Amino acid sequence: MAETNESAVLYQINLKNLIKALKSPSYLKRFINYNKHIVLYFVFGVLTTVVNLISFYIFAEILQIETIPATIWAWVVAVAFAFITNRLYVFESTAKTHAAILREAILFFIARLVTLGIEVFIMWLSV
Incomplete structure (x- = not known):
C-alpha cells in the first residue's frame, strides 16, 4: 500500500513533476503511463x-x-x-x-x- 501512495505522489500532475518529465525520457514515459x-x-x-x-x-x-x-x-x-x-x-x-x-x-x-x-x-x- 505504501508503494501505491508513493507512486501517487511521485507521478501526480504538478509543475515540479512536469518539469522533471520534460528533462528525463524514462521519467516522462512512467509519468505518462501513470497519468x-x-x-x-x-x-x-x-x-x-x-x-x-x-x-x-x-x-x-x-x-x-x-x-x-x-x-x-x-x-x-x-x-x-x-x-x-x-x-x-x-x-x-x-x-x-x-x-x-x-x-x-x-x-x-x-x-x-x-x-x-x-x-x-x-x-x-x-x-
Whole structure:
C-alpha cells in the first residue's frame, strides 16, 4: 500500500513533476503511463478543438454557411469526434448494445450543450 501512495505522489500532475518529465525520457514515459487517462483526455481535447476549427472553416468559408449555423454544425462534428475518441481511448467504455451506446452519446451531447451556448454567444458577439 505504501508503494501505491508513493507512486501517487511521485507521478501526480504538478509543475515540479512536469518539469522533471520534460528533462528525463524514462521519467516522462512512467509519468505518462501513470497519468494515461488525463494525458489522453488532454490530447483528444486539443484534437477536438482542431476538428472544431477545421469544421467551422469548411462550413463557413467553403460551403458559405452563415456564422451561427456554421458554428452549430462545427460543434456537432467536434462533439461527435470527442464522443468517439473519449469513448474508445479515454474512458474505455464497456457499453456494447446499441441502446447503451446511444444512451452514452445522448448524455455526452447533453453534458456539452453549455459549450454550444457559449460558442454561439461568442460568435454572435463577434459578428
